[in-house]
Amino acid sequence: MALLSGGDALIRAxxxxxxxxxxxxxxxAALHIYDAIFNQDKVEHILVRHEQAAxxxxxxxxxxTGKPGVVLVTSGPGATNAITGIATAFMDSIPMIVISGQVxxxxxxxxxxxxxxxxxxxxxxxxxxxMVHTPEDIPSVVKQAFFIATTGRPGPVVxxxxxxxxxxxxxxxxxxxxxxxxxxxxxxxxxxxxxxxKAVDILLAARRPIIYSGGGVIIGEGSxxxxxxxxxxxxxxxxxxxxxxxxxxxxxxxxxxxxxxxxYEANMTMHEADVILAVGARFDDRVxxxxxxxxxxxxxxxxxxxxxxxxxxxxxxxVPIVGPVAPVLKEMLELVETSKVKPDKEAMQAWWERIExxxxxxxxxxxxxxxxxxxxxxxxxxxxxxxxxxxxxxxDVGQHQMFAAQYYHFDKPRRWINSGGLGxxxxxxxxxxxxxxxxxxxxxxxxxxxxxxxxxIQELATCKQCALPIKIVTLNNKALGMVKQxxxxxxxxxxxxxxxxxxxxxFIKLVESYGHVGIRIEKLSELKAKMxxxxxxxxxxxxxxxxxxxxxxxxxxxxxxxxxxxMFLSKTERT
Amino acid sequence: MRRIISVLMENQPGALSxxxxxxxxxxxxxxxxxxxxxxxxxLSRLTLTTVGDDRKIEQIIKHLNKLVDVAxxxxxxxxxxxERELMLIKVKATGAQRAEVKRVADIFRGVVxxxxxxxxxxxxxxxxxxxDGFIAALAGTPILEVVRSGxxxxxxxxxxxxx
Numbered sequence: 001m002a003l004l005s006g007g008d009a010l011i012r013a014x015x016x017x018x019x020x021x022x023x024x025x026x027x028x029a030a031l032h033i034y035d036a037i038f039n040q041d042k043v044e045h046i047l048v049r050h051e052q053a054a055x056x057x058x059x060x061x062x063x064x065t066g067k068p069g070v071v072l073v074t075s076g077p078g079a080t081n082a083i084t085g086i087a088t089a090f091m092d093s094i095p096m097i098v099i100s101g102q103v104x105x106x107x108x109x110x111x112x113x114x115x116x117x118x119x120x121x122x123x124x125x126x127x128x129x130x131m132v133h134t135p136e137d138i139p140s141v142v143k144q145a146f147f148i149a150t151t152g153r154p155g156p157v158v159x160x161x162x163x164x165x166x167x168x169x170x171x172x173x174x175x176x177x178x179x180x181x182x183x184x185x186x187x188x189x190x191x192x193x194x195x196x197x198k199a200v201d202i203l204l205a206a207r208r209p210i211i212y213s214g215g216g217v218i219i220g221e222g223s224x225x226x227x228x229x230x231x232x233x234x235x236x237x238x239x240x241x242x243x244x245x246x247x248x249x250x251x252x253x254x255x256x257x258x259x260x261x262x263x264y265e266a267n268m269t270m271h272e273a274d275v276i277l278a279v280g281a282r283f284d285d286r287v288x289x290x291x292x293x294x295x296x297x298x299x300x301x302x303x304x305x306x307x308x309x310x311x312x313x314x315x316x317x318x319v320p321i322v323g324p325v326a327p328v329l330k331e332m333l334e335l336v337e338t339s340k341v342k343p344d345k346e347a348m349q350a351w352w353e354r355i356e357x358x359x360x361x362x363x364x365x366x367x368x369x370x371x372x373x374x375x376x377x378x379x380x381x382x383x384x385x386x387x388x389x390x391x392x393x394x395x396d397v398g399q400h401q402m403f404a405a406q407y408y409h410f411d412k413p414r415r416w417i418n419s420g421g422l423g424x425x426x427x428x429x430x431x432x433x434x435x436x437x438x439x440x441x442x443x444x445x446x447x448x449x450x451x452x453x454x455x456x457i458q459e460l461a462t463c464k465q466c467a468l469p470i471k472i473v474t475l476n477n478k479a480l481g482m483v484k485q486x487x488x489x490x491x492x493x494x495x496x497x498x499x500x501x502x503x504x505x506x507f508i509k510l511v512e513s514y515g516h517v518g519i520r521i522e523k524l525s526e527l528k529a530k531m532x533x534x535x536x537x538x539x540x541x542x543x544x545x546x547x548x549x550x551x552x553x554x555x556x557x558x559x560x561x562x563x564x565x566x567m568f569l570s571k572t573e574r575t
Numbered sequence: 576m577r578r579i580i581s582v583l584m585e586n587q588p589g590a591l592s593x594x595x596x597x598x599x600x601x602x603x604x605x606x607x608x609x610x611x612x613x614x615x616x617x618l619s620r621l622t623l624t625t626v627g628d629d630r631k632i633e634q635i636i637k638h639l640n641k642l643v644d645v646a647x648x649x650x651x652x653x654x655x656x657x658e659r660e661l662m663l664i665k666v667k668a669t670g671a672q673r674a675e676v677k678r679v680a681d682i683f684r685g686v687v688x689x690x691x692x693x694x695x696x697x698x699x700x701x702x703x704x705x706x707d708g709f710i711a712a713l714a715g716t717p718i719l720e721v722v723r724s725g726x727x728x729x730x731x732x733x734x735x736x737x738x
Contacts, residue, residue, distance in 0.1 A: 119589060124600045128643040131588070148643060183738060184585055184646035309637035312630075 004174040006135035007036035007166035010099070013142035015042040016176040019070050021061065021437060022046070023054040027074025028114055029101030032166035046437065046466060049458040051078050053430035055085020056456070059094050060394060060431030063417045065438045066221070068095035068149050075101045076114030079160075080121065084424060086156045087125040091421025092242060093219055095154035097145050098122075104164040105133070118160045127155030135165050139176045147180045152187025153307040154219060188306060191323030191331065199277070199302040199319045200335040206275035207347035208298075209235040212258065212287075215242030215420065216280015216305060218413040220325035223247070226279060229333050234348050236355055238266040240281050242420040245410035250389075255355060256364070259287040260558045261402045264363035264567060264575075267556070269355055270296055271565035278303045280325045283315040284421070294563035304328050363556050363569055364406055369549050372523040376400065376475045376548040379521075380407035382531045383445060383473055391443040392417065392435045396428035396452030399481035400474075402554045404447040426455030429472065433459060436468045443471070443535065450476040450504055450545075460514040463541045471534060472511075472543045477550040478504060485553045489568075511543040522547045577606070578632050579651040579658055579728045582621040582639060583736055586612050590644040594621060597642065603627065603635050607660075607703075607725035618646070618738070622727050624703075647736055655731040661698065661724040662706045663688070667717040668695040676716055683709045694719065 004012060010033055014022065023046045026034045037045050048054045051073045058069025069089075073082050079100040089096045103112040119129050128148045130141045141159060149157040164170075203209060211233075217226050223246045230237045230253055237247045238258040247254055256263030258270055270276065276299045281287070288295045292314050303317035304325060311320040321328055366377045380403045383391075393408055395401040395418040410416045417435060419427040432446040453474055463470055475481075478501040487495050508518030517540050521530045527546070534542040556567040559574065568574045584590050591610055598605050603625060610621040625635060632650065639645050651658070668676045668690075680687060680697045683705065689696035699709050703726055710721070730736070 120592070123589075123593060123596050129589070182643065185643045307641070309634065309641055313634060 002174050003171040005032070005036070005166065005168040005171050006138055006161070007032040007168060008039070009135065009138045009172070009174050010142065010161070010166065011036045011040055011043050012174060013139050013176055014070060017142060017146050018067070019043055022070040022072055023048055023057045023061075023434070024072030025051050025054060025074070025078060027078045027101065029075035029103055029163045030072060030078070032163060032168055033072065033099070033101065033161070035168065036166070045072070046433070046462065048430065048462050050456065051081035052085050052426065053433075053456050053459045053462065055082050055096070055098065056088065056424075056427050056430035057434035057437075058096055059085060059089045059427075060417055060434030061438045062089075062094050062096060062434070063431070064392060064414050064435040066414065068097055068146060068154075069434065071096065071098045073098070073100050074114065075103055075118070076116045078114075079116055079118040083121060083125070086122055086158070088419050088422045088424045088427060089156045090125045090127070092215060092419065093154050094156070095149040096156040097149055097159065098156055099159045099161060102131070102160045102162045105162045106164070108162065118158060122158045125156070126158050129158040129160065132159060132161045132165050135167075135170055136172050138165070139174060143177045143180045144182060147182070148185065188323045189327070191304065191321045191328035193331065195319060195321045196328060196331050197335060199321060200332050200339065201341070202275055202300055202302060202319065203233060203277055203332075204336065204339055204341045204343060206235075207344060208273050208351045209233060209275040209277065210269050210273045211235060211237045211247075211277045211279065212240070212270065212281055213237065213243045213246050213279040214240040214281025216325050217243055217246040220280055220306065222280065222325035222329050223413040225326055225329035225333060227251075229329055229336065232333065232336050233343050235343075236269050236352075238262070238270065240287060240420070241405055241418070243281065244405060244416045245413040248411040249409035250411055255359070257405055258564075260289070261406065261554050261556060263406075264361050264556050264569060265355055265358040267558070267564045267567060268358045271563060272354070273299045275300050275302065278317070279329065280305060282310045282313070285314070288315060289558045289564065290561050291563075296564060361569070368524070372525055374521065374524045374527055374546060374548050376403050376477065376552055377407050378524060378527060379473065379475055379546045379548060380404050380447070382527050383447070384408045385528070386531045386535050387443050387445065391415070391445045392432075392439065394418065394428045394431040394435060394444070394446045396446075396448040396455075397423045397425045398449050398452060399477070399485065399552070399554050400447050400449045400452070402482075403475065408447075425452040428452060429456050429459050429463075429470070432470045433462060433466070433468055436470055437466065445471045445473050447473045447475070449481060450474055450478065450507070451480045457510075460511060460516060460541070464515050467539075468541060469537070469539055470541050472541070474507065474543065474545050475548045476507075476545055477548050477552070479550055481550075482554070488553065507543055507545045511541070516541040516543060518543045518545065520545045520547070576628070577624060577626050577652070579622060579624050579656065579726055580636065580639070580648060581651050581728055581736060582623070582648040583613075583646045583738070584619050584621060584642075585644040585646065586617055586619040587644055590619065591621070593642050593644060594623075594639065597638055598625075601634070601638060603631065607723075609725040609727050622725070624726050646738055649730065649736050651728045651730060654734065656728050657731060658702050658726050658728040659700055660703050660706055660726050661700045662709070663696060663698055663722040664710070664718065665694060665696045665720040666713060667693060667719060669693050672716055676713065679709070679712050683712070685709065
């Protein structure tokens with residue numbers, strides 16, 4: 001045991017918890033903690049340029065590694081700047097610890113300089129939060145915070161620490177607890193065997209089954225089991241935006257992403273299914289469309305989720321199974337393997353014939369533009385080819401995000417990193433920093449637009465300081481593409497505040513001023529060569545500014561208020 | 576349908592705000608709410624009444640259960656239960672009305688807990704319905720102030736909500 005101050009104890013506790021990397025930004029209320037960081041070399045700190053980026057970087061790190069991301073910010077504006085990133089992590093169930101400095105205990109409530117009620121402000125977007133009242137509480141609070149953030153349905157946990165609690169002159173005997181038990185918190189560790197048996201019986205008797213899997217399969221490390229189960233059943237599999245990579249996209253059983261911008265075959269297969277096995281997915285409105293009464297009318301729904309509140313929230317599950325994805329899938333797989341009942345081969349064959357018929361529609365076929373203009377889809381296809389499908393791809397939010405989801409075929413989990421739930425523009429670049437720091441030798445591409453990238457473009461400086469060789473693939477259509485698409489489709493083409501062509505920066509000069517490399521691509525004929533050139537630069541950040549067809553829309557697109565089989569397939573065709 | 580949900584939770588700062596915040600965040604109603612520590616000072620017992628269909632109540636219960644501070648909870652209206660609410664009501668009591676108010680209070684087993692020459696303060700306990708009934712029975716009597724505690728409840732029989 002050692003005598004430590006609160007600040008030293010905090011950093012020591014992070015180290016004892018296995019943390020070797022944190023993201024943050026210093027300020028008054030956090031200065032004791034920053035001094036503690038200076039005095040040790042176990043926990044590395046990455047200085048970002050805005051607290052929002054710290055949370056996204058920690059989030060990207062967590063999504064890529066499965067380990068919790070850790071953030072350190074100061075009180076007041078430091079804490080409020082972190083809010084968007086905390087909400088982003090909360091919506092996508094990402095384990096994260098956010099440590100915020102707070103004004104000294106005696107100043108709380110007095111409107112002190114840089115005081116804000118972080119516990120109150122963050123309350124609806126955290127899994128839990130702690131205010132630390134004495135230095136002695138630090139080890140146990142850190143232990144509990146990591147336990148809560150990483151177990152059950154993961155999520156962000158805030159630890160708010162008043163400045164005087166980390167005072168270097170106040171020391172105590174440090175002891176990090178080995179175990180943790182919270183009497184009011186006990187996440188499920190397995191599913192109900194009776195329910196699992198019931199689900200397997202229904203699945204094996206199905207004539208038109210589909211597996212619909214979401215982000216929970218990736219977070220719950222269930223990809224291999226899911227893939228094995230799907231192979232045993234021989235049924236089609238669709239992934240949500242958050243679930244891409246949970247089942248290999250190049251597998252013939254994969255029918256593509258479903259939902260608002262899902263493939264024609266994925267949405268048709270869902271609509272016509274008689275049994276849907278939903279795994280770690282939450283039937284959110286981008287999947288079901290707005291009117292759940294029209295959702296998959298013939299389907300018996302088997303729903304596995306660790307969060308009971310996610311079950312029957314929007315679409316009623318016929319067989320709910322509350323439990324962690326991996327043990328439940330394992331139990332299902334064992335039952336399927338030992339069952340005397342086998343999937344009906346004839347029914348399955350007939351089912352696949354119908355699916356192949358839908359596939360023939362080729363809803364993701366790209367019609368080339370004239371005059372050597374690059375279609376945004378072609379840019380993603382080039383990215384996929386150049387990186388051989390092996391890159392970690394982060395994205396921002398908008399058309400480029402959907403194109404990346406549709407045209408980059410993820411075969412492995414944790415490779416596709418995007419803000420699915422909150423839809424946070426500005427997520428991509430800082431998230432890529434977290435991924436690149438976790439895997440220094442990996443190819444990390446940030447797919448973005450000229451709109452999103454400007455929401456956290458200051459992080460180009462962090463990338464320089466940390467020498468991160470991220471490849472920023474910017475689909476530049478000189479407009480907020482998705483907003484413009486909706487305005488085209490629903491507001492008579494009135495582009496209210498979605499264009500800014502005359503005020504865009506020269507991105508090449510901009511990134512060069514940070515010491516990075518910029519490559520502009522304007523012609524389809526040079527797309528592949530220049531993309532290859534960019535990715536051949538291994539030791540530097542390269543900003544690839546790709547001029548794409550500004551008129552392009554994302555299709556398929558669900559028709560508002562319709563069922564899953566109602567889609568626009570292009571500007572002129574609909575189902 | 577009106578429900579009484581009884582929650583056993585950690586007696587921690589911030590715990591109550593998490594429960595109340597959940598209701599506004601998810602667009603649920605709280606009609607009444609009472610909270611106080613139990614015999615075990617580390618635990619609080621919170622009783623709230625809300626209105627909703629089965630689907631909504633199921634979601635409320637699931638989301639309350641998700642809160643880390645919530646140890647256990649029960650929808651008391653699902654089984655036989657006792658509910659009580661306390662009301663302190665200050666009414667004008669002069670002239671002939673003075674005796675009439677006292678008579679009505681007696682019928683409702685109310686207790687006059689404070690008097691002045693011109694008013695009574697009456698304490699009434701019972702179900703919320705009974706308290707509503709008492710107020711209705713005072714029709715014509717000027718009511719000066721009403722303070723209600725909100726509903727507390729407990730299951731009948733051997734069912735116990737404890738750790």
